[in-house]
Amino acid sequence: MIEVRDLTKRYGDKLAVDGLSFQVRPGRITGFLGPNGAGKSTTMRLILGLDAPTGGQASVNGRPYRLLAAPLREAGSLLEARAVHGGRTAYHHLLYLAQSNGIDRRRIAEVLDLVGLAAVAGRRAKGFSLGMSQRLGIAAALLGDPGVLILDEPVNGLDTDGIRWIRGLLKSLAAQGRTVFLSSHLMSEMELTADHLIVIGQGRLIADIGMRQFIERNSYPFTLVRSPQPDRLTAVLQESGAQVRLDPDGALRISGIDTAMIGDIANAHHVPLHELTARLDSLEDVYTRMTGVSVEYRGGTGITSAGLPAPGNQE
Ligand SMILES: Nc1ncnc2c1ncn2[C@@H]1O[C@H](COP(=O)(O)OP(=O)(O)OP(=O)(O)O)[C@@H](O)[C@H]1O
Secondary structure, eight states: OEEEEEEEEEETTEEEEEEEEEEEOTTEEEEEEOOTTSSHHHHHHHHTTSSOOSEEEEEETTBOGGGOSSHHHHEEEESOTTOSOTTSBHHHHHHHHHHHTTOOTHHHHHHHHHTTOGGGTTSBGGGOOHHHHHHHHHHHHHTTOOSEEEEESTTTTOOHHHHHHHHHHHHHHHHTTOEEEEEOSOHHHHHHHOSEEEEEETTEEEEEEEHHHHHHHHOOOEEEEEOSOHHHHHHHHHHTTOEEEEOTTSOEEEESSOHHHHHHHHHHTTOOOSEEEEEOOOHHHHHHHHHHHHHHHTTTOOOOSSSOOOGGGOO
């Protein structure tokens, strides 16, 4: 469990983190979202004791990180994958970390195997691709078999296989009851990976909410329809008050009337349908609207974690 209470960090006259409070709970993947410069990395660094807060507290398993007796056994982290001593081999990088944290060296082979680097354990890290460096960073994070994982942009620069691999790994770690906290700018990936979201803007909390709830509450629902007679269908639906938009691939996006009614109208007019699907916005659509609002938030529109704006009130 990670807990952040009234956390504040000021750099000169820049308030990077501004009175932030939230908890990251075990057994699920919590995504940490916010535009560039929102304060995500700073928050993660404060949780990991790499920087001192100007105010407030951050704790891991109930204690500030720097007071944990065996930090790598409680919380593993990946902040910058390239922050590895390039002259060391993958094995020696992990050996150094294991020895300085009292971790049995037999664990090194286990984590190298887990991240798929066993075959290159003897190679120097400076020759590693970005994907291999990310895997080594994850091996280091898992070395102490910690209950808490804090990962800043773990899929940054990875190819599709690497992204899918991390997704599967994080899901299995959360299913084992671990606390997984990760940031990413890849919304489609976050939508597939995270169960819960913490969204910040300009150092302040915008939302602390389940993924499904976040999308459902803030979506503009629509129905996707395909028909071999799109013009006729458009005409009869518009007569019933629907708004119809043609997608580039020929599908119709229909809002203003519900999915069952669309089916009934098409049937009544003998217009064949090849697809009829109720849809919600993607996380990216919702997030883009939300963080657009976060700029206004500073001007006092009053959006809080407790009261997310209804879609109709956001524009
Ligand atoms: N060491 C520092 N000294 C001065 N300002 C800093 C420092 N670290 C971060 N900042 C500033 O604090 C703000 C928050 O930065 P931070 O890197 O935490 O944001 P972020 O949400 O992680 O952004 P990104 O998505 O771009 O990584 C930014 O305005 C940044 O310029």
